Amino acid sequence: MDTIDNTFLPPHCTYRDCSQFHTPVGNTWFLKCGTHSTKAHGIVQRFRCRHCHRTFSRQTFDLDFCAKKRINWQDICSVVKNSISDRAFARYIQVSPSTVGHKLSRLSKWSQLYHHQQIIDHNLQENVCADGIETFVTSQFYPGHVNLLVGSESQFSYGWDFCFLRRKGRMTNAQKAKRAQIEMTWKIPRGALKKSFQRGVAKPLAKLGSQTILEKVIINTDEHPLYSKALTGDKSLASLFSEGICIHQTVNSKDHRDTNNPLFSVNYMDREIRKDLANHVRETTRHSQEPNMMMDRMTVYLVQHNTEKRFRIKAPKGMGTKHWIVAGIKPETVINPRKGKFRERPWFTEDFEESFKILWKREIPRPHGTPKRIQANFWMA
Numbered sequence: 001m002d003t004i005d006n007t008f009l010p011p012h013c014t015y016r017d018c019s020q021f022h023t024p025v026g027n028t029w030f031l032k033c034g035t036h037s038t039k040a041h042g043i044v045q046r047f048r049c050r051h052c053h054r055t056f057s058r059q060t061f062d063l064d065f066c067a068k069k070r071i072n073w074q075d076i077c078s079v080v081k082n083s084i085s086d087r088a089f090a091r092y093i094q095v096s097p098s099t100v101g102h103k104l105s106r107l108s109k110w111s112q113l114y115h116h117q118q119i120i121d122h123n124l125q126e127n128v129c130a131d132g133i134e135t136f137v138t139s140q141f142y143p144g145h146v147n148l149l150v151g152s153e154s155q156f157s158y159g160w161d162f163c164f165l166r167r168k169g170r171m172t173n174a175q176k177a178k179r180a181q182i183e184m185t186w187k188i189p190r191g192a193l194k195k196s197f198q199r200g201v202a203k204p205l206a207k208l209g210s211q212t213i214l215e216k217v218i219i220n221t222d223e224h225p226l227y228s229k230a231l232t233g234d235k236s237l238a239s240l241f242s243e244g245i246c247i248h249q250t251v252n253s254k255d256h257r258d259t260n261n262p263l264f265s266v267n268y269m270d271r272e273i274r275k276d277l278a279n280h281v282r283e284t285t286r287h288s289q290e291p292n293m294m295m296d297r298m299t300v301y302l303v304q305h306n307t308e309k310r311f312r313i314k315a316p317k318g319m320g321t322k323h324w325i326v327a328g329i330k331p332e333t334v335i336n337p338r339k340g341k342f343r344e345r346p347w348f349t350e351d352f353e354e355s356f357k358i359l360w361k362r363e364i365p366r367p368h369g370t371p372k373r374i375q376a377n378f379w380m381a
Ligand SMILES: [Zn+2]
Pocket: 013, 014, 015, 018, 019, 020, 021, 049, 050, 051, 052, 053, 054
């Protein structure tokens, strides 16, 4: 296999401590430095940085960097959005489930950067609504909320974050005893929901609210008392509230749930997630085992939903539009799916929202302190 790409020019040095990492000037900062042959990627061009004299290759910039096997990225996306479990797909293409997990994790990072680039300079053009979508990881003794910020007109997801909650609701005596036993070794940190709502909803809204073209932005939530505290408790958002740029409105969750309900967009996203993601289907037997992996899947799904899914499935042919178009996202930040997608490796940036930093570093706490899943060092390079 010969995959050498003579047209490729490295965009920057791959070492963060090198001056050519952030601001490479022209094409004179590197030299071509031979090739090497690999089983998975064919012949790969190497380069040498003229400033730090270290070498790197075309593969260093590839989403398949260090991968031993290539799997079509579009197929991985299909797994996520068509209610297929990782294991079912792994059996189908005859690889191990962990291979699918690793690929999903990469695609999640790619999606995080893609989404970040779309909303960093976005001028918000619509009201928004937010809610927590209930789900569980490992077993129903570990429920949690995916807190989601969605555009009221476009159903474009702007921000999301996950936190565990204490199991509530009706339980048998045996279940109560089991919960007590679990809580002897692992308890939900205090204020977990409030902090998560701030990371997933308040912080992205504060950024979007400061760049809005509207006179005022209404954020609709249900009457959960913590949501109000979380929103007003966020410093950057509190100033937008006091200036009247952001207004918080609550809606009774018992109100009829139709398109006129101000919470329609989050109710719609709840339905989409339950329908499309195998690990959130009600009474599922395909639930997630690990919170970071669960959010990787969620991230890939939400970003695909934002950019790929039609705004209304029943729209007449030619009238179809997408959620990102309705939201007014700048077209130059959205990749045309027909022109090479899923090729370039994403790089960590300190500009990420806190929720994405946590997800990138796989720092969502796991029940009972189960060890952090090992992640290759190059993701923080
Ligand atoms: Zn360098």
